[in-house]
Amino acid sequence: MTASPNTPTQNEEKNHAASLIEEQTARALVDEGPRSGNQRDFTGPRNAIIACMCVAYTVFHLLVMNVYPLETWTYRLTHVGGGLFLGFLLFGATSMDAKGRTSGSLLANAILAIAGAAVLYGAVGVAAIWINGEVLGKALPPAWAMTSFGLPLAAGTALAIVHSWVFPHTNRSKFAPSDVLLAVAAVACTAYLIFFARQLQLRAGMPMALPGDMWAAVTGVLLIIELTRRLAGLALVFIAGVFVAYAFLGPWLPGIFEHRGYDAKRFFSYIFTDNGILGAPIAISSTYIVLFVVFAAFLQTTRVGEYFVNLAFAAAGHRRGGPAKVAIFASGLMGMINGTSAGNVVATGSLTIPMMKRVGYRPQTAASVEAAASTGGQIMPPIMGAGAFIMAEITGISYMEIVWAAIIPAILYFISIYFMVDLAAQKANMKGLPRDQLPKLGMLIRQIYLFTPIVVLIYALFAGYSVIRCGTLAMITAAVVSWLTPHRMGPRQLFHALDIGARMVLQLVAVCATAGIIVGVIALTGIGSRFSTVLLALADQSQILALFFAMIVSIVLGMGMPTTAAYAVAASVIAPGVVNLGVEPLVAHLFIFYFAVMSAITPPVALAAYAGSALAGSDPVKTSVESFRIGLAAFVVPYMFFFSPAMLLDGNWFEIAHVAITAIAGVYLLSCAVQGWFLGHAGRAVRAGLLVGGLTMIAGGWVTDAIGLGIAIILAVTQKKIVEARDLAHGAD
Template sequence: MTDEKKIISEKSMPDEQVRELLSKYDKESAYRDLKGKMGWFVALLAVAFSIYQLYASILPPPPAQIHRTIHLAFALGLIYLLYPATGRGHRSKIAWYDGLLALIAVSSSLYWVFNFDQLITRTGNYNQTDIFFGGLVIVLVLEATRRVVGVPIVIIATLFMLYALYGNHMPGFLHHRGVSLKRLISHMYFSLEGILGTPLSVSATFIFLFLLFGAFLERTGVGAYFNDLALTLAGKRIGGPAKVAVFSSALQGTISGSSVANVVTSGSFTIPMMRRLGYRPEFAGAVEAAASTGGQIMPPIMGAAAFLMAEFTGVPYWEIAKAAAIPAILYFTGIWIMVHFEAKRIGLRGLTEEEMPDRKNVWKHSYLLLPIIAIITFLMLGDSPMRAALKGIVMTIIVSMFRKETRMTLPGVFRALEAGARAALGVAAATATAGMIVGVVTLTGVGLKFANGLIGFAGGVPLLMLFFTMISSILLGMGTPTTANYIITSTIAAPAIIAMGAPVLSAHMFTFYFGIVADITPPVALAAFAASGIAGGAAMKTGVNSTKLAIAAFIIPYIFVLSPQILLIDATFFEASFVILTAIIGMLGISAGLIGYWLAPVYWWERIWAAGAGLLLIIPGWTSDTIGMGSLAIIFVLQVIRARNNNKPLDTPLID
């Protein structure tokens, strides 16, 4: 980004390798690279998509059925033009059948637009033509989702629709009367509880605009600036490159909607730096994977799930962003502390002055953060997310004018509009498919049935029920993007937690967190596998290390339910501050226990003791805090004594 700084250009991976990794682990990045007239046609179609969305956010949009189907038609048409049917499909030209499928997808999606008055008139009494087009849209949405998102969510949606059709043959609590094919299709496409339901509605409003905001922001060079800023603040500290990865990934999370994309973009320069300074490949990859996954829980955007959560829970968006702040701080604090202890344990240095960017130049470009600060300020002042996103886009264009290299000319605006539309394709397909899952839940009541089944299976024991819900959320979240991930887990698993008396927001945050950590939880740890591809380490071992580093994400959600004060639910400022302080000290103990080092090497029995004390401090409550603080104080004294006698780093790794 700057002339003075050399380290990024030296350590970054070649663009071709970055693109190859993204295509391998992130389905949304495996699109065709079209040239010539067809490339221009697709680009113009993408720009038209963005312009329509801007129009619908500034002026009163058309009726919900029309607005959402236009959004869907644009998305499906672009997906079939940009994404080949298989990984071996041609990447530089469009197959004739994909062009035909794009045409059919657009025309069938717009069936609502062409027949709006007639469809409203015959609500509940649809004819054979209606059912044909409804069924066609279902198939086309599933195939488009398979191409751009992946197979897991398509399998889940298909199983749910089969359950709706044949649930009358299911045993036990899953039994229901069954649904006819005609009723299923009409519910999926001709009601606002299926494909055109709340998930697609959020995609067509808040999410699209924030993705467009991110696309404009990237044109200013803010992504590279995040890396420079992280280097400036953390590069020279002990284990500097790993701390840079944590810091830059937290910043990237404010605009990124994908753990894998975050890993590859920021990891392409942080992981080589870590490797050069002596970090083992599995640990270097794990740091980036855990930090990048944490970007999805980072307010204010939270991988776009915050907007969906606001719609599903009825809690105002800004309240959700505030509630998610403390857990996000604890998550990144935990990773930061573990990175610090690991660096001390094996004696790793920070970066030298020659390897650092020019500080004056970095601070001179701090104005690049203004759009993000502005959008948070607008939200705090009470603006709607849509209005805040629009103002953020305008602010980004203004900020781009400060420097010749980033100045938004007409071609620059064109490319930003195109990039925003492309970024929205995966979300549109995922939310449309997830809408089918939600539609089956409303049609059959399976959400409540599943909740009752979980409670019965757990024997009514709250902790056991939360454990089963955690496993369900991780399994449901494997291989699916953040938005679809949250929709699935909250629809299926959250009712079980609500049924045991937990606040609605606590239940949704619980399932959201465990759906997200599926990205780094073996065996399907896509973010960890992408990081291992950069680091050159063993994929599964990288996933295991990522899980250890992200331990906070496996502990804190339980606190959401058992002590909702951590989400600022019914908590005073003093209570919230005390919860933050004790939890951070608790992460210190857990980190020392997992890494095996604090001020000096930690013996095996002290590791268990330290981790237990840290866990007690994370659990809000005077009794647990007192016991945890006292226990940790004893270990600290032992560490001070040992550090005076022997403070040499160990040669053998304690975290593999």
């Protein structure tokens, strides 16, 4: 018997895909922290303890930022130390090869026992120093504590790290003994540095620095490097190691790399100051990054963020190559609130990649489109990536000025990706998803109030409130708006949001601290200024050549480290030289930041593409190559705003409109050249002409724009005749 058109059975089948969209979106958005193969999977009391610690870490930051300010050094040290403590408890070292080795062997137990004794002795020494000063009120701590706690603490930390490498703890539901020791070491070294924070500011990097200062700093550096290895991979660790080695090997290096060298006491005590680890990257991660990561966690927990993805599906899912265009819209909307490339891939790609594969995209292409679209999240106002906050800190330019200037370049980026996807869909004659398998746009429009947190955030930013106040207001608004939905935020949901907020921020804490080590070496040795001098000499007073070098350095750095660290290092090494050539600081730093972001889709190490390939089951290298190709047209956008400051909203409205329109036309021509499609299949000669026409529109001048437009018109007429002749030939066959 056949069911009637209005039977519940058929209605359920018609709405199956729409339900699947909602389920997959919810599953993708409720993502508890960094996706890492070495994350512990605690249950029961252990999970409750960790969750409470994570909530306490988040609440501490929110209280300090909004209610009870702390002294800067103390706050930043607590931010780093707390992140290290939680990071080692949550993330094990199981990524190393453990074949043939067991954590319960005699050698493993011996190493663990020695490491434990050393770390505990150091921790007791720090505790004695603190009790003697804070509790007993004595001016001088015990001599044994000051002279002997440091070396055992550092040595025990090193042994515990080695033990975690060689004998990893494979039980993911329990704390690893070596990781517990590393967590204790993090508390001990942080407590010492906090206790002597004011004294350290006076004697750091000087002959008067004490051995205890050095050993506490050594311990902190070891812990930071190891946690970065676990959460961000070996590339950034290797680069940081090269810079640390450079601080000691300077006297034996040639040319501009030579310097007088530094002893361990001066170097390590200097590196744990606001010139190094506690500098701009950690200043930003302890404020803006924490705030907006928690804001994103609020949107995830209340499933307000789910609305963005559903709205994108309803608006674009039925169009040609629909799921790919959904990926662009959804990634842009999600990028406004999370500001990360790989995180954006995970949040939206868990849904869009399977849908793209369903309508005929190859897994590799689906992952590439999502990676290219998600990468734009870091340059998308109003939040952008963490690097934008660091830019404000380094340059002294207000964050709102940076956000305002980034609007047109960000829109151009997403338009270029849209053109690439649409042209590819035309070539492959792809269709969208049926409307009855998509969320209903009318129903979503009635829920437009779910955009209120974003509206509040944008309004508060442009009204002149501090960034911290804006983020806090948006967070509160997200919680209030959730009361109008079935996913109302109550005490349990609030606890969950604060918990996952801390878990999500840990990777950025480690990365920013490691970037601080590199920046500290650059400041201590002066290599940044010498490198800038060489850059000026090579560029021979040519701004465009200097910017080309800056592009190469930014992309290469970004291949080896996350965008935040890549920008921080490039801004220290390259930006001063570019600015000295007369390039405006905002233009120079936005240029470097833009290409540091683009490194997420640039082979051979393209982190966003790798995240997408993991979701799609495609080859990571091939995916990175294709994602680079999809984003290729966007690589000219920074040169556009260098030649045309009006693109950064520096000019009158007529100039801004002129530059924006011609830039869109230029990006379209470049996209057609890359895809080989212009009113039909384009041959090599037409593609070459499209490339020339697109590039002539970079400068934004009337003459060059007229040349580009003329080339486009000639090619359009020619291509139309070619396509018509080709169609007639096919019809005759």
